[in-house]
Amino acid sequence: MAGFGLVIILLGIALWMGGRRGFLVGNHPYCKKCGFDLFALPLETRRCPECGSDIFADNAIRVGHHRPIVPLILTGALLSTSGAALIGWTAVGWWPQFDGSSFKPISWLERDIDSHDSQKRRRACSELERRIASDSLAPGQLDQIARAVLKLQGNPALTWNPHWGDLVQKAESGDAGHRLSAALWQQYVAQALSVTAEVRPRVRLGDPIPIRLICRLRTGSDFTALEGVTIAPTVHITLGKISGTVETPHRSLTPASADEFASSSMLQWNLFWIPSQPAGPGTAPLETDVSAGAHVIQLAATLIATQSTDPLATCTQNFSVPLKFLPAGESSVHLLHAADLPATPAEESTATQIARSIRLSGTQNDTPATAPFVFERGHTLGNLWISSPPVCLSCSVVLRQHASNGSTREWSLARLMVRPNDAASIPLRLEIHTFDERPDDGPAEIVCLPDATPAAGTVDINEVWGDPVTLPINLQISDF
Numbered sequence: 001m002a003g004f005g006l007v008i009i010l011l012g013i014a015l016w017m018g019g020r021r022g023f024l025v026g027n028h029p030y031c032k033k034c035g036f037d038l039f040a041l042p043l044e045t046r047r048c049p050e051c052g053s054d055i056f057a058d059n060a061i062r063v064g065h066h067r068p069i070v071p072l073i074l075t076g077a078l079l080s081t082s083g084a085a086l087i088g089w090t091a092v093g094w095w096p097q098f099d100g101s102s103f104k105p106i107s108w109l110e111r112d113i114d115s116h117d118s119q120k121r122r123r124a125c126s127e128l129e130r131r132i133a134s135d136s137l138a139p140g141q142l143d144q145i146a147r148a149v150l151k152l153q154g155n156p157a158l159t160w161n162p163h164w165g166d167l168v169q170k171a172e173s174g175d176a177g178h179r180l181s182a183a184l185w186q187q188y189v190a191q192a193l194s195v196t197a198e199v200r201p202r203v204r205l206g207d208p209i210p211i212r213l214i215c216r217l218r219t220g221s222d223f224t225a226l227e228g229v230t231i232a233p234t235v236h237i238t239l240g241k242i243s244g245t246v247e248t249p250h251r252s253l254t255p256a257s258a259d260e261f262a263s264s265s266m267l268q269w270n271l272f273w274i275p276s277q278p279a280g281p282g283t284a285p286l287e288t289d290v291s292a293g294a295h296v297i298q299l300a301a302t303l304i305a306t307q308s309t310d311p312l313a314t315c316t317q318n319f320s321v322p323l324k325f326l327p328a329g330e331s332s333v334h335l336l337h338a339a340d341l342p343a344t345p346a347e348e349s350t351a352t353q354i355a356r357s358i359r360l361s362g363t364q365n366d367t368p369a370t371a372p373f374v375f376e377r378g379h380t381l382g383n384l385w386i387s388s389p390p391v392c393l394s395c396s397v398v399l400r401q402h403a404s405n406g407s408t409r410e411w412s413l414a415r416l417m418v419r420p421n422d423a424a425s426i427p428l429r430l431e432i433h434t435f436d437e438r439p440d441d442g443p444a445e446i447v448c449l450p451d452a453t454p455a456a457g458t459v460d461i462n463e464v465w466g467d468p469v470t471l472p473i474n475l476q477i478s479d480f
């Protein structure tokens, strides 16, 4: 576009100059050097009266004067202006695309990394990353970049940008090992850790209390520099006069765990606490301390980060969470029955949606429902495929067979819990030992019986589907 504009400008200038020069008219002699009209000078005059040049010399005189061609001048001027306008317009479009990052000093790029302009931000990050990777920066400059990022990382009000973390992590992990000052790297890891705790709000007396710890890392997406960093959580819990400590296995950050982390952007631990009074003289029995009703549970969650066994950072957060204990006979999970739901003639009922979300497949793929489900010793009977149930499914799965004498027999196959709108494939295993009663060839059912126990072990599921779901099969036993 700009090239085309330039061609038009040059063409315009050529026309304009040609028009200005025009063509020669008249028969007067003129000094070629200054254009003075030499008409009617005395013949012996050797020098031009105007500029003094030798007019007797060869080629010093021309005959006639230039008459400009006005339309040509106008056309030339018009063309040049259009060409210039075209170039200007192209430049206006191009300027915002221009990336000046590679010419900016580090302090300027540091200011740009949290710019409101996302493009400027991205460019500043990429340029700093490029300079860090090129090994052209002095350790002092790497520290300078790290300090700018630490300021952003330490501000909880800012939405964290993993590109910032990558700058520090790339600055730290050079070929020669650690490059940043140790204090800055420790501060980075300490600020990267943040922990939150969730507790199941309703728990039946005597059941373990489900607790979930969530660690959101304010780090970069490339974990090379964090290789060898492990995070070990410990929770100290106080409930009235009872207290206890729960530790869970540590997690190591590796480039492989970066993928897991990237999909959920957090590390998560699920744990249980069983309130129990430490044995000792003078301690009251448990029942007097924990009773049905509202309580407040205090948690002190600590994350300890170590790198190659050296302590790197510690992060502790305290939480006060309300907790209601239910009497021993009452389930903390509500069973949702089709009969209790309001009839919705226009929409598909929840029971229908549940039935549709469960599919059974035999060991032989694409078996139609009527084809036999072959059970071979040591193999799974088949799979339950559960996809997007409208409410949580928490079930024990059994194989049920009605005998001709009217009795019913059941064999346990699996236990499952699938959250609303989640999906899972559950293998169905029929464990039959030598002296066990065996199912017979012929009609049978695979039944999902509501079982609230898995849901009661979560921090957040308070409602599950409460009706059994029955899937008829044609069973065929072989190879015992």
Ligand SMILES: [Zn+2]
Pocket (backbone or CB within 6 Å): 031, 032, 033, 034, 035, 036, 048, 049, 050, 051, 052, 053
């Ligand atoms: Zn002259």
